[in-house]
Amino acid sequence: MMDMRDFVVNQRNGVKGLVDYLTLTTLPSPYIQPLQERLTSDKILSSSSLIPVIDVSDWTNTEVAREICDAAAKLGLFQIVNHGIAPEELKAVIAAARGFFELSAEERRRYWRGSSVSETAWLTTSFNPVKECVLEWRDFLKFEYLPQQHDFATTWPRVCKEQVIDHFKMIKPIAKKILNILMNNLNLTIDESNENILMGTMRMNFNYYPECPEPSLAVGTGRHSDINTLTLLLQEDDILSSLYARATEDGDKWIHVPPIPGALVVNIGDVLQILSNDRYRSVEHCVVVNKLCSRVSIPVFCGPVHDSVIEPLPKVLKKNEMARYRKIVYSEYLKGFFGRLHDGKKTIESLKL
Numbered sequence: 212m213m214d215m216r217d218f219v220v221n222q223r224n225g226v227k228g229l230v231d232y233l234t235l236t237t238l239p240s241p242y243i244q245p246l247q248e249r250l251t252s253d254k255i256l257s258s259s260s261l262i263p264v265i266d267v268s269d270w271t272n273t274e275v276a277r278e279i280c281d282a283a284a285k286l287g288l289f290q291i292v293n294h295g296i297a298p299e300e301l302k303a304v305i306a307a308a309r310g311f312f313e314l315s316a317e318e319r320r321r322y323w324r325g326s327s328v329s330e331t332a333w334l335t336t337s338f339n340p341v342k343e344c345v346l347e348w349r350d351f352l353k354f355e356y357l358p359q360q361h362d363f364a365t366t367w368p369r370v371c372k373e374q375v376i377d378h379f380k381m382i383k384p385i386a387k388k389i390l391n392i393l394m395n396n397l398n399l400t401i402d403e404s405n406e407n408i409l410m411g412t413m414r415m416n417f418n419y420y421p422e423c424p425e426p427s428l429a430v431g432t433g434r435h436s437d438i439n440t441l442t443l444l445l446q447e448d449d450i451l452s453s454l455y456a457r458a459t460e461d462g463d464k465w466i467h468v469p470p471i472p473g474a475l476v477v478n479i480g481d482v483l484q485i486l487s488n489d490r491y492r493s494v495e496h497c498v499v500v501n502k503l504c505s506r507v508s509i510p511v512f513c514g515p516v517h518d519s520v521i522e523p524l525p526k527v528l529k530k531n532e533m534a535r536y537r538k539i540v541y542s543e544y545l546k547g548f549f550g551r552l553h554d555g556k557k558t559i560e561s562l563k564l
């Protein structure tokens with residue numbers, strides 16, 4: 212019998228390669244999640260209006276700023292509409308992502324992590340497939356955007372290179388506006404002293420979740436919070452019941468993040484929670500897969516450069532207020548996160564004082 216894990220991970224076919232190669236009618240055993248990791252219906256809150264949707268057509272409107280800061284403080288996740296990126300441009304980057312995953316397994320393999328033909332783009336599967344007992348039903352291609360390095364994108368796959376560059380360029384000013392609003396609310400601005408922490412790096416994922424024979428037994432992306440400052444995520448319009456956010460830190464209830472045509476999902480990452488000494492909170496989220504259709508999602512992660520020192524900003528702390536997190540260099544934070552399995556907010560919790 213075929214060793215599925217070996218085929219997907221070591222032979223670098225990914226889970227996309229697996230579903231293309233075999234007609235699966237049941238979920239292969241390496242993907243069967245323990246019950247507590249499955250998003251069963253009893254854990255889902257059913258109201259559809261729990262995720263704020265903010266119209267940002269006027270960034271200078273104080274009401275817009277208030278809604279953004281409020282959502283960042285409470286749930287740590289919201290959607291924005293009328294952000295200025297045209298629907299056709301969003302469709303183009305989704306189509307480019309699908310274009311990449313429609314390449315042959317052999318073509319895709321050229322980008323596999325560890326032996327990728329590109330230093331700034333690599334493909335892998337699940338989250339930490341060497342360590343995980345149970346795999347996640349997802350492949351992803353990651354891009355690092357280094358605008359100062361002029362030829363950074365020459366090695367990116369031809370099928371999607373232009374759209375990725377365009378998308379990075381369009382997302383960057385939107386991210387900066389949101390971060391600026393969040394900083395202003397803390398009586399700070401983005402300046403030379405903090406820009407490298409807030410958005411010194413930008414990365415993008417093409418997440419690909421193939422159709423799954425028994426979605427209720429699997430997860431697409433396991434429970435985690437993003438470890439950066441801010442994520443702007445594009446999800447496909449027409450695929451429901453995929454992304455879920457944890458409603459409250461202490462309960463096991465989850466809220467569906469519905470796809471809205473033309474919208475971007477914005478979520479707060481751990482670094483912003485630390486810098487703001489908990490005034491903003493990173494949100495735990497996870498992804499459920501589908502039986503009949505594959506799904507693509509495209510998060511852009513803004514975050515610190517590796518040698519940034521992350522700690523509650525002295526200017527945020529009120530008189531006698533204690534810092535709630537110990538200081539850490541960001542590269543150490545990354546090691547902590549990527550050395551674990553997806554496990555909710557364990558990385559940020561490990562820094563709590």
Ligand SMILES: O=C(O)CCC(=O)C(=O)O
Nearest residue numbers: 416418432454498508510
């Ligand atoms: O696929 C999604 O909707 C979310 C993916 C995600 O959370 C991530 O890539 O960090």
Ligand SMILES: [Fe+2]
Nearest residue numbers: 435436437496
């Ligand atoms: Fe995420």
